[in-house]
Amino acid sequence: MxxxxxxxxxxxxxxxxxxxxxxxxxxxxxxxxxxxxxxxxxxxxxxxxxxxxxxxxxxxxxxxxxxxxxxxxxxxxxxxxISRLEDHPLVRIGATRSIGAYLLPELLVSYMHRHPATELTVSVENTRDLLEKLERGLLDFIFLEGIFDQDAYNVQVVMKDAFIPLCSPDHRLARGQYSLIDLLSERLIVREVGSGSRAVLELALQNLNCTIQSFFRKIELGNIEAIKVLTSRNMGITFLYKQSVMKELQEGSLVQINVRDFTMYHDFCFVTLKNSLYQDVYKELVQ
Missing domain, CATH: 1.10.10.10 (Winged helix-like DNA-binding domain superfamily/Winged helix DNA-binding domain)
Known part of the structure; x- marks a missing residue:
């Protein structure tokens, strides 16, 4: 030890x-x-x-x-x-909220079909807290969509997803074409500090010399479903991963805002500690 x-x-x-x-x-x-x-x-x-x-x-x-x-x-x-030699193996997984809600369930179904005896625990939290738990040995591996120091970990890209601006179909921005600067006059509904999607948005705004504080008003929420509800009720605009709003886009309760020169994709990553003895075991989940 x-x-x-x-x-x-x-x-x-x-x-x-x-x-x-x-x-x-x-x-x-x-x-x-x-x-x-x-x-x-x-x-x-x-x-x-x-x-x-x-x-x-x-x-x-x-x-x-x-x-x-x-x-x-x-x-x-x-x-x-060692303590579980006669018992079922335990795998401890962490995921950011977007991945935990919309990507991880399918991965777990596939994994459990192949390893039905495995016991799983899943923690769904923001990027900052997941990295801390990984380093403390409380999680075996994590799935992140946020911005973090990739050189400090073993990282494998699972998929890429578009990060898109959204509004209610009744919002004035639901029709027409706009610049990202045009959106600053709106109320922004955004994830809490430490979340991956917030960090992605902050990076996009930084390229325009703007911040989240540049928006007219803001509402911070730690729950993606709540963000979608408020946005669909015309309480403001938001930015979310397309994977997380496919149902709402198809139903028409949310509309993607047409923003000129704004195409942003971000990686969903599988992350483990560097040089772990269990690296090959962990990788099996995402192969």
């Missing part, structure tokens, strides 16, 4: 404090400092910089943290597998 000194190192960085790390691990601050010194002596380099009362990782510290995260997650998975 993972060296406890590595766990101490991970906790110091996650808490950004030696004091808070000692409290979380229920050991003395002196013990925390000793663990870090032993690791630094072992690797021959400093792991932390402390300037202006801010703790940061050195280059060596960043490399060690990536290793420690994977080792910790694999260690937890191995202990779990």
């Amino acid at each position: 993972i060296d406890f000194r590595l766990r101490t190192f991970m906790t110091v960085w996650e808490e950004k404090s030696f004091t808070r790390a000692s409290q979380k691990l229920c050991i003395t601050q002196s013990a925390v400092s000793q663990h870090i010194k032993m690791l630094e002596s072992q690797v021959g380099k400093k792991l932390f910089n402390y300037e202006s009362r801010t703790l940061t990782l050195t280059d060596a510290g960043q490399l060690l943290y990536r290793y420690a995260v994977t080792a910790w997650s694999d260690g937890l998975k191995t202990l779990e597998n």
Whole structure:
């Protein structure tokens, strides 16, 4: 299993404090400092910089943290597998809300047909929270549609989907053609901070030197179905993945706004920790 000194190192960085790390691990601050010194002596380099009362990782510290995260997650998975040797295997999956509602169910049906004895747990949350749980070893792999540091993980693109502006069929924007700037005078119905689709929209607006605050008004909601209902009732406009609104587009309760020079596709990604012992097992789900 993972060296406890590595766990101490991970906790110091996650808490950004030696004091808070000692409290979380229920050991003395002196013990925390000793663990870090032993690791630094072992690797021959400093792991932390402390300037202006801010703790940061050195280059060596960043490399060690990536290793420690994977080792910790694999260690937890191995202990779990040992404890379940006579039981059914457990797979812990995370997905962002768009994927969890509109893509993941079909993947799970396919997987369960081939592995009927497997037990599954699925967490549907925003991109930020899923990445945190992956690194803490609480999830085996995750499906993301948001913007994140792809170099820090093993990433496989599952599919691409169009990210489109939408309104009610009764909205003035339901007919005609507009620029993205024209939409700023409307009330925007948008996902919460930390969600993947919000990050995608923020990137598109950034290219126009705009932000979400540039819209006339905004409503933040953490539920896609609620966003669709409010939009269909002419409470504002929104941006969602086309996969998530196919039914509403076919029924006519939502209309895609015709925006000039706005074609945006984004990847739906399968994400695991780098160098995991279980990499091949996890990949089987999406093959």
